[in-house]
Amino acid sequence: MEDVFWWHSIDLGDRVTEGHKSPELLEHEWANTHVRDLAGKSVLDIGCWDGWFSYRAEREGAARVVALDHYVWSLDLPRQQAYWRDCRDRGITPEPYHDQSELWHPDTLPGKAGFDIAHKELQSRVEPIVTDFMTTDLDALGTFDVVFYFGVLYHVEEPLTALRRVRRVSKGLTVIETEALVVEDRTRPLFELVPGAEVNADVGNWWIPTESGLHALCKAAGFREVETVAGAPPGLERYRLVVHARV
Numbered sequence: 001m002e003d004v005f006w007w008h009s010i011d012l013g014d015r016v017t018e019g020h021k022s023p024e025l026l027e028h029e030w031a032n033t034h035v036r037d038l039a040g041k042s043v044l045d046i047g048c049w050d051g052w053f054s055y056r057a058e059r060e061g062a063a064r065v066v067a068l069d070h071y072v073w074s075l076d077l078p079r080q081q082a083y084w085r086d087c088r089d090r091g092i093t094p095e096p097y098h099d100q101s102e103l104w105h106p107d108t109l110p111g112k113a114g115f116d117i118a119h120k121e122l123q124s125r126v127e128p129i130v131t132d133f134m135t136t137d138l139d140a141l142g143t144f145d146v147v148f149y150f151g152v153l154y155h156v157e158e159p160l161t162a163l164r165r166v167r168r169v170s171k172g173l174t175v176i177e178t179e180a181l182v183v184e185d186r187t188r189p190l191f192e193l194v195p196g197a198e199v200n201a202d203v204g205n206w207w208i209p210t211e212s213g214l215h216a217l218c219k220a221a222g223f224r225e226v227e228t229v230a231g232a233p234p235g236l237e238r239y240r241l242v243v244h245a246r247v
């Protein structure tokens with residue numbers, strides 16, 4: 001366990017993993033998704049990392065859960081985190097992690113260790129898929145009753161292409177959770193470009209939507225209905241937005 005960097009605090013029965021996200025934060029995030037009634041449903045968790053939301057969906061009675069990721073699974077996370085902390089402390093933007101051969105190992109997937117440990121100890125039936133959602137064969141992936149797209153949108157360079165692809169694998173509800181921005185005129189469908197380390201001192205963040213921006217993007221991507229289920233708390237310029245989009 002020593003060499004595993006955990007993003008999620010996962011209750012494995014005899015212990016809870018020490019994740020970057022605390023158990024309380026994860027419960028709060030889960031409540032904010034307003035996902036109900038997963039019994040018997042098929043669920044796709046895009047960008048699952050250690051799988052907390054996939055395992056939660058399984059616990060909630062989902063009939064089938066597919067957990068998809070590739071990016072952090074390909075990283076040597078303890079080294080990448082040390083590099084990120086060092087850049088943050090020196091006030092510089094990290095070089096893209098996948099351009100660094102000592103960090104990037106898509107052949108051996110060291111960053112999947114946490115997901116795999118939890119999978120084994122929970123005796124889970126969640127199905128992991130190692131693939132880049134932006135290039136993977138969507139016909140082979142199929143369609144799902146519920147799609148989770150949590151914390152991924154602002155990481156993609158082409159958000160409209162991304163949501164069109166999310167739309168293609170959805171046959172019911174898609175839940176999108178993202179960093180979001182408040183601007184004075186809330187009706188304007190804007191996205192802020194963050195090409196450097198503006199968000200969380202991290203590289204690999206690109207576009208931060210306003211609430212109207214995300215609604216407009218979902219519509220442009222072909223979703224029929226979009227509803228905000230967790231909006232901006234008063235007084236904050238940056239927050240986490242959750243919408244339900246339906247086909």
Ligand SMILES: C[S@@+](CC[C@H](N)C(=O)[O-])C[C@H]1O[C@@H](n2cnc3c(N)ncnc32)[C@H](O)[C@@H]1O
Binds near residue numbers: 068070071073132155
């Ligand atoms: C901020 S983390 C969010 C993790 C988790 N969904 C959560 O909310 O705690 C972003 C995740 O998206 C994954 N990701 C980013 N781009 C991806 C892509 N194109 N295909 C698959 N996964 C991707 C990353 O590897 C990472 O696990």
